[in-house]
Amino acid sequence: MAKVNTSLNDERTIELVQRKGLLAGRYKWQILRLALARSLKMTTPPGEHYDFGTSDGKEYSLEQVCGEGKPDDENFTDLYRLLISNYHQQDLFADEEMFIRLLQRHIRRGLDEFRTSWRESHDFHEYLYQSLFSNLNTAKQQDRNAAPLPLLEMLEEIGVRGHIKETIDGSRLTRFMLHLPDANDLSKLKRNLDTLAFSLGLQEQGIFTHETNQPKVIGLDVPRPASSWHSQGFHEQSRWIEQGKSTTFLLPVYPGVDVLGKPYSFDLAKAPHLLVAGTTGSGKSVLLHALIASLVQSCTPAQLQIYLIDPKRVEFTAYKQLAHLAPEGLVTDAPAALKLLKELAGEMERREQVLADAGVRDLEEGLTKQVIQLPFIVVFVEELSALLMESQDTETYLVRLAQKARATGIHLVLATQRPDADTFSGLLRSNVPSRIALTVRTAAESRIILDETGAEKLTGRGDMLIRLVGGNVLRLHGVNINADDIAQLVKMTRK
Ligand SMILES: Nc1ncnc2c1ncn2[C@@H]1O[C@H](COP(=O)(O)OP(=O)(O)OP(=O)(O)O)[C@@H](O)[C@H]1O
Ligand SMILES: [Mg+2]
The missing domain is CATH 3.40.50.300 (P-loop containing nucleotide triphosphate hydrolases)
Structure with a gap:
């Protein structure tokens, strides 16, 4: 039967969360579920390098990970399948193998996130809460597709007219490639970056500009909420x-x-x-x-x-x-x-x-x-x-x-x-x-x-x-x- 495989590193993370995250009484598969939730909060899909666990890792059955085969109120398999289908815009009810593969990718990426962005000296519950729920109300505004709209509105407020040619997600920022039909607007834009950051509610974080080699196009690097950052460890x-x-x-x-x-x-x-x-x-x-x-x-x-x-x-x-x-x-x-x-x-x-x-x-x-x-x-x-x-x-x-x-x-x-x-x-x-x-x-x-x-x-x-x-x-x-x-x-x- 299909299983979710982990690596030794993943197992260490799970144990660390149990030990230092005040989850000592919890089963390992419960930590896997938390990791799944964490990964589903991130905006870009997890990479293929999560496809293979290592021989010194462990195997988890779908019964453990999803409650497969358990009574209805403990069986979340279809719920997880739905969430992941939605995330990847792909029908995973028709593709069991892909479902399990993506499930494993998300779980392992979530564990990686715990490993790299949670510090054991910090409260795990608080960390998880922050990374899952903070910015929930701004999340819509920061959504990748929705973001250009308020940005354009805010630009108009400072008297700059333009349109977004492309958006590129970096690990903490989104770069909006902004085309300015009137090149004179560039200096106006640069003068008013603080106003723009204020309008977008970025607090003390600023918007940085990035020169491009396309005519009349400037890159605007706008920070995203911390819950959507990808960290490298x-x-x-x-x-x-x-x-x-x-x-x-x-x-x-x-x-x-x-x-x-x-x-x-x-x-x-x-x-x-x-x-x-x-x-x-x-x-x-x-x-x-x-x-x-x-x-x-x-x-x-x-x-x-x-x-x-x-x-x-x-x-x-x-x-x-x-x-x-x-x-x-x-x-x-x-x-x-x-x-x-x-x-x-x-x-x-x-x-x-x-x-x-x-x-x-x-x-x-x-x-x-x-x-x-x-x-x-x-x-x-x-x-x-x-x-x-x-x-x-x-x-x-x-x-x-x-x-x-x-x-x-x-x-x-x-x-x-x-x-x-x-x-x-x-x-x-x-x-x-x-x-x-x-x-x-x-x-x-x-x-x-x-x-x-x-x-x-x-x-x-x-x-x-x-x-x-x-x-x-x-x-x-x-x-x-x-x-x-x-x-x-x-x-x-x-x-
Ligand atoms: N690259 C990073 N990615 C994610 N989180 C980080 C990174 N660097 C630092 N942090 C977070 O910020 C916290 C503070 O980092 P660090 O201890 O290096 O700060 P510091 O500048 O040395 O502070 P101090 O001057 O007080 O010694 C870390 O515990 C960690 O949670
Ligand atoms: Mg220091």
């Missing part, structure tokens, strides 16, 4: 890393996807130093975890050594056993951090000598010519301002590293809640040329980070604007890496 990131193995990047990192859902990567070695800034809860720590996860999956410990400076003492402790962590590489107080930065400055000078002796310009050349065998070093700082407050010397050493360490293969990733002139100014600012702004409080903070405004209007939770050295600003949605993923990552690398 560790699982997806691992897949991108696997697929990207052939790139020539020295230190490949995969922070997330672009607005239309395409994975984005860059070479941290070319950055060559990165500032990550955003208000509390904007997703800095999760982003640092995503960067660490990329590096660790792409490089061996012989190729890369990581240092973690965490004055808050909360975020990095899980990495203690990471194979790539340098000896004494986890530092949790400011005096020890200062000592470490001094040692790294010493290491930089030692490496400069090694490079000079080998007659090469930088570590990359030394590695290519196989005359040098040294690992790259990446230093992550969880809260820059906490470090700088400790001592003037900290800044001096950071600046020295930022100015010269690149050639020797030492790179900095500095995170801060406070992207103000005290924390990030002068020499540090001019020597850390790559920047990521998560949501910030003010337009002025956005300007300090990116030299332009916008980051104050992001949707939060890993939504970011990135500007790599010398490049344009690009919007990304970050992968969500949780505590389980980090534990798994560390386990994978342990010798």
Whole structure:
């Protein structure tokens, strides 16, 4: 008889929900039903990659999943069939095999959603309630087909006439391709984006414009309610890393996807130093975890050594056993951090000598010519301002590293809640040329980070604007890496 198959990852999620979601007395199949409900709330269909469970997963009978064969008041098979038929606009009463396949896809995607968007420190009931029922009354307005209408009305209110040529759903936003017959309306539109966002009830989230190559067409990126977001997690990131193995990047990192859902990567070695800034809860720590996860999956410990400076003492402790962590590489107080930065400055000078002796310009050349065998070093700082407050010397050493360490293969990733002139100014600012702004409080903070405004209007939770050295600003949605993923990552690398 037909069954619904899961993977080991799915089973872990189910157990986690039972254990940490206060559903201990519940059966596993009850969690599957919740996952089905979650997936049916999402606007795009689940992918075919859910078709096959894994041999270390489990099988669930239709009796468990739907109550098939049970008395009428416990048998939901036809109800589920109807809901899924409706979702896919397909008659599943006539196609049993397809019904079961789609049922499994939805259940497994729902579990993936739990895994990537629910944090075990948060109340599961509340999370589920929010993701199933919040925005219920605005859902109609945000419906993919219905949305252009109020948008056009609102545009008319600001004196802009146009029509929607196409709508494209990204993972958090919908891009409306707006044709403006009168090109003069463009500046009017740009001037009035805040009014438009207000009319659409977007609160502090903003509408971003996107230049296109079609004549008189501008893209409007309008955020959707959080319940319809698709999140990307560790699982997806691992897949991108696997697929990207052939790139020539020295230190490949995969922070997330672009607005239309395409994975984005860059070479941290070319950055060559990165500032990550955003208000509390904007997703800095999760982003640092995503960067660490990329590096660790792409490089061996012989190729890369990581240092973690965490004055808050909360975020990095899980990495203690990471194979790539340098000896004494986890530092949790400011005096020890200062000592470490001094040692790294010493290491930089030692490496400069090694490079000079080998007659090469930088570590990359030394590695290519196989005359040098040294690992790259990446230093992550969880809260820059906490470090700088400790001592003037900290800044001096950071600046020295930022100015010269690149050639020797030492790179900095500095995170801060406070992207103000005290924390990030002068020499540090001019020597850390790559920047990521998560949501910030003010337009002025956005300007300090990116030299332009916008980051104050992001949707939060890993939504970011990135500007790599010398490049344009690009919007990304970050992968969500949780505590389980980090534990798994560390386990994978342990010798
Ligand atoms: N990429 C993401 N996708 C989905 N949710 C996310 C993402 N990034 C962050 N979040 C959510 O936002 C919460 C806060 O993220 P995080 O702890 O990284 O913020 P932070 O900027 O480090 O905050 P703080 O400054 O207080 O340390 C997370 O617990 C998670 O629920
Ligand atoms: Mg944090």
